[in-house]
Amino acid sequence: MAIARAVRDIVEGAPGRASYGKALATAAWAFVVGLGVIAAPGQAGIATAITGPVLTAVLAMIAGVVIVGVGVGLVTPVRGRWERWPSAAEQETGRAKDQISAYQRGREDARSRMPAAQERATRRERDERGGSHEPPVDPM
Helix, strand or coil, rough: CCCHHHHHHHHHHHHCCCCHHHHHHHHHHHHHHHHHHHHHHCCCCCCCHHHHHHEEEEEHHHHHHHHHHHHHHHHHHHHHHHHHHHHHHHHHHHHHHHHHHHHHHHHHHHHCCCCCCHHHHHHHHHHHHCCCCCCCCCCC
8 A cells, every 4th residue: 555655646746737647646556556455465475376367367357458448449539538638738738838937037036136156255355344334245
């Protein structure tokens, strides 16, 4: 369960705020839990003659369902989703780029308001000599 929870957290965080992130994370969690439930008795040495073939059969069944479903039964729905995915991905990529550029602009604004290191040192030397009556600049 701990591994499944870690996988869910990683998968949920990977696509950022994408609309499909939560569903993809839940599916990954369920897959890891399912494999764990089937493989755990075999790893513990309990009925290895049964758990190995059951694990193989379950994985083969999942692969068969996906192959038949996508290849035959789900052609029309998958085609519709497949046509929508590029535009959705493009919109989400645009939002991510906007967030990154806003972050970079904020960093540049903060950096431009902070005096350069040499300028601060020069002001400090003048202040120590008494050459300037300007208040010292706080870098924060």
